[in-house]
Amino acid sequence: MTPIQTIWLDPQDPTTVWIIDQRALPHELVHEPLKTTAQAAVAIKEMHVRGAPLIGATAAWGLYLAMLEYQGAVDFDNYLAQVIDQLQNTRPTAVDLFNALEASQLSIRAAAPHDRVAVARQAAEDFATASAAQCRAIGVHGLEVLRDIAATKPGETINILTHCNAGKLACIDYGTATAPIYLAHEKGLPIHVWVDETRPRNQGARLTAYELAAAGIPHTVIVDNLGGHLMQHGMVDVVFVGTDRTTRQGDVANKIGTYLKALAAHDNGVPFYVGLPTSTIDWTIRDGLREIPIEERGGDEVTHIQGRLDNKNQWVQLTPDASPGLNYGFDVTPARLVTGLITERGICAASEEGLLGLFPEGEG
Ligand code: MRU
Numbered sequence: 001m002t003p004i005q006t007i008w009l010d011p012q013d014p015t016t017v018w019i020i021d022q023r024a025l026p027h028e029l030v031h032e033p034l035k036t037t038a039q040a041a042v043a044i045k046e047m048h049v050r051g052a053p054l055i056g057a058t059a060a061w062g063l064y065l066a067m068l069e070y071q072g073a074v075d076f077d078n079y080l081a082q083v084i085d086q087l088q089n090t091r092p093t094a095v096d097l098f099n100a101l102e103a104s105q106l107s108i109r110a111a112a113p114h115d116r117v118a119v120a121r122q123a124a125e126d127f128a129t130a131s132a133a134q135c136r137a138i139g140v141h142g143l144e145v146l147r148d149i150a151a152t153k154p155g156e157t158i159n160i161l162t163h164c165n166a167g168k169l170a171c172i173d174y175g176t177a178t179a180p181i182y183l184a185h186e187k188g189l190p191i192h193v194w195v196d197e198t199r200p201r202n203q204g205a206r207l208t209a210y211e212l213a214a215a216g217i218p219h220t221v222i223v224d225n226l227g228g229h230l231m232q233h234g235m236v237d238v239v240f241v242g243t244d245r246t247t248r249q250g251d252v253a254n255k256i257g258t259y260l261k262a263l264a265a266h267d268n269g270v271p272f273y274v275g276l277p278t279s280t281i282d283w284t285i286r287d288g289l290r291e292i293p294i295e296e297r298g299g300d301e302v303t304h305i306q307g308r309l310d311n312k313n314q315w316v317q318l319t320p321d322a323s324p325g326l327n328y329g330f331d332v333t334p335a336r337l338v339t340g341l342i343t344e345r346g347i348c349a350a351s352e353e354g355l356l357g358l359f360p361e362g363e364g
Contacts, residue, residue, distance in 0.1 A: 026210035051170020056096030060124035094244040134277035135174035137344035142180025164255035165207035166242025176275035193219040228264035250335035250350030251288025262337040299325030
């Protein structure tokens with residue numbers, strides 16, 4: 001596997017957190033230093049980093065930077081509440097952001113004042129380490145799904161469709177939807193991935209394709225509208241996607257367009273799996289359609305498209321000046337359309353019983 005570090009503390013300068021500015025990919029690999037909480041918040045909001053687990057990790061590191069920045073001139077509790085608010089007011093859908101901040105702030109509040117920096121650093125490192133391990137375990141369990149499909153068509157290629165980027169770049173390592181794909185490739189299973197381009201931000205075309213190409217995994221980028229046709233013609237064996245928030249009854253919010261893939265998969269008898277680490281479960285809500293906050297971004301991401309021109313990343317206008325764009329970032333796929341949830345503890349039904357069977361702590 002090609003190692004891609006998505007976020008890390010500078011080993012020589014512990015006042016600097018490094019990220020990959022994903023807006024420049026796939027054409028350029030740009031590393032960006034974060035030195036303040038404000039910079040971390042901008043990196044999340046403006047999608048220098050994106051993907052649920054990486055958003056969570058960046059927020060945790062943002063809180064670490066806030067501990068470094070604290071000078072003692074203002075009341076600490078007010079300061080902490082204000083920086084958490086700043087980090088939370090970036091992207092509303094991925095629950096990892098809120099879960100990571102909650103875990104960090106609990107540790108920070110329990111710490112003595114002179115330990116706060118070290119405790120915040122440990123919390124950020126713990127989130128990242130746990131997330132990478134969880135993604136690796138998702139890969140191990142998801143591999144069994146691919147092995148089962150392989151057994152039904154010996155020697156033939158397994159065609160996997162994925163939407164958005166639920167890969168290493170969305171996480172700390174391995175990815176969620178891509179973890180089984182990486183493992184299958186390592187084990188020599190013949191696989192091919194249909195990569196939805198994922199308008200408007202094209203995370204599939206830019207990021208998933210970049211990752212799969214780097215790993216030497218056969219793949220083809222397709223327009224978002226092609227998936228249904230491929231499924232009708234037996235050209236998709238399984239769909240693997242990630243999620244930004246999973247409710248206790250197993251509804252999943254993921255990148256806009258995921259729901260349409262789930263509908264097409266359901267209509268064509270194609271299994272539809274969702275990979276998720278614990279950090280994307282929201283035990284506080286049940287009905288995803290009504291309760292998951294859906295991010296709305298600027299219409300300019302729809303009316304314009306980003307690409308490489310004259311050796312520079314540029315946005316090009318697609319639409320007439322007078323035509324506005326509407327840009328909801330996520331949709332909710334109801335549990336009934338999900339074949340299974342692939343978690344670090346195994347695969348379960350997309351239901352409250354299924355999730356509680358693997359995560360009994362969700363009862364509390
Ligand atoms: O808007 P993005 O790029 O942050 O959306 C990312 C996704 O929708 C991913 O599929 C999701 O975060 C799961 S990633 C492991």
